[in-house]
Amino acid sequence: MPCIPLRLRHALASAALLALSSVAIAQPASPPRISDNVVKIGVLTDLSGVSSENAGKGSIVAAQLAIDEFSKDRKVLGMPIELVSADSQGKTDIGATKAREWFDQQQVDMITDLTYSNVALAVTRIADEKKRFAMVTGAGASTISDDQCTARSVHWMYDTYALSNTTVPALIARGLTSWYFITADYAFGNALEKDATAIINKSGGKVLGSSRHPINSSDQSSYLLTAQNSGAQVIAMANSGLDTLNTVKQAAQFGMVRGGKQTFTPLLSLITEVQAMGLANAQGMVLTNGFYWDMDERARAFGQRFFAVHKKMPTMMQAAVYSAVLNYLKAIEATGTDEVDAVVAKLRTMRFDDAVIRNGQLRADGKMVHDMLLVQVVEVRAGQALSQRPVATKFIAGGARRTGVSSTFFLNPRRRLNGRHRVRGRCAFAPGRSPCRLP
Known part of the structure; x- marks a missing residue:
């Protein structure tokens, strides 16, 4: 089934899902089929860049925990489950090259994490071309599952629309209507600014300007001073990881955070950044997350298992890898094959409620809808x-x-x-x- 972009989903999603269900029912039962006699999962993550604390080694740990939880002997349908990992370095060419190598030479069936949106967009296209699967858990650009969605990819945890449409209305409701953006100049940052701007305008606010910085930028001073001089009530950070942390810490050095006239809000910030910012800098900030390890008993139990291995609690991105891998394996078991189109069709019929995802289901364009x-x-x-x-x-x-x-x-x-x-x-x-x- 091809993915259905946002503009078409309302008319076609229900009929498409019904058709998939009918096909599945009509097909006779067949013996389990696993390609190459192994299910191989690749975690293509950030091991060395600005998001390595949010994803990185923790994402690899999360994937292994999912495999171990699914099967103590690390098998599905009687065949072994193998895990491989690599560092994309946040670069499109490196990520794309590794994905092709995995698909062509190592028979990897599914790639997950894909921390950077530019990498995720490249890998989802390659997966579709190679008839393999991509489960995007770390990247957030809404285009991944909107205009550039593919039939063999899903967008599992969050996107720039969800981040914007949660945080922006909450601040505008407080009377904070004028905004200035400090934006990481790559696919994710630009998509986040675009989606947030649309929601600001729709909500009666206004954007006074934006400054764009290269990813992994250590000096944010000129962007901060420009934002301060704009007079905007809100300085919104459309970046992530160490870039967000650097923005906040340098703003604090200029006296802009505590007692300043402007409100700082990170449109994407995980617990790792908040802890690194410290209470003095982070107190009062409003932000959006898709998961927190202490939100209920199931999340706490997962968090403790993760901590026992990684010695840190899981971030939203790391937890998303766990959920994606676990449900991927469940879909293989339910369909009796790792053939990608059958697995995707099954995932589209499933409802997700695990230690990470609450009230989840996949839309026709592959985007996960959840709490x-x-x-x-x-x-x-x-x-x-x-x-x-x-x-x-x-x-x-x-x-x-x-x-x-x-x-x-x-x-x-x-x-x-x-x-x-x-x-x-x-x-x-x-x-x-x-x-x-x-x-």
Whole structure:
């Protein structure tokens, strides 16, 4: 089945899914079929760049945890499951070359992670051409599953539209209507600025300008001063990883973060960046995530298994790799084959509710629709209730109980986002192990 871009999905999605179901029912049962007598999964990630803490080695750990959870003997349909990994370095040519090598020479069946949008766009096209599968968990450009969607790829965790359509309305509702962007000048950053701008304009706000920086830019000073001089109420960071961290830390050096007249918001920031920013710089920030390890009991159990291996809690991107690999293997088992079109067809009929994804299903264009979290960084002090702000509690870090102050995310449960990504629940995020619970 070809993917159906956003502009066509409303008319065709239901009929297409019904047709797929009818075909599956009509086909007679057949013996299990695994190509090359092995299911081989590749994690093409960032091991050395700005997003290596958000993905990187943790994504490889997450994939292995999914395999081990699926089968203790690491087999599906009686055949072995193998895992390979490589560093794309965030470069399109390196990522594309590795994908072709894996598909042509190593018989890799599925590639996941794909941390950078430029790499993901290249690899999804190659996977479609080679009749293999790509499960994008680390890249966020909405074009991956909109205008440039392919029949043999899915977009699993988040995209630039979901990030924008969660954070932007929340800030505009506070009266913060004028915006300035500091944007990483590559596919993800440009898509994030574009989607956020459209939502700002639709919501009655205005964009006063933007500055673009190369990825992995250590000096953000000129962009920050330009943003400050714009007079915008919100300085939005359309970047990620170390670029976001550098932007915030340098803004703090200029006195722009605490006590400044402008609000800083990272349109993509994971727990790794928030912890690195420190409470003094991150407190009060509003941002969007698709997963947090302490959001409920299942997430906590997964987080502890991950921590036992990686010695850090999983980020949204790393958790997405776990979910994608686990459900890929379940689809192979259910269909009796690793043939890509059969597996994709099965995934389109599944509903996803695991340790990571809540209320998930795939649209006709391959985009995962699931619950997203709108969160705010707040302070945690001992002796106060979670429902209060600042929030107070005890937390456990690295296995040792201690009492103190920690940067914490506080979930805002109010918004339901056009049926595309939904905000749910209520929780707090803390480094290490937090005792906060969903009410």
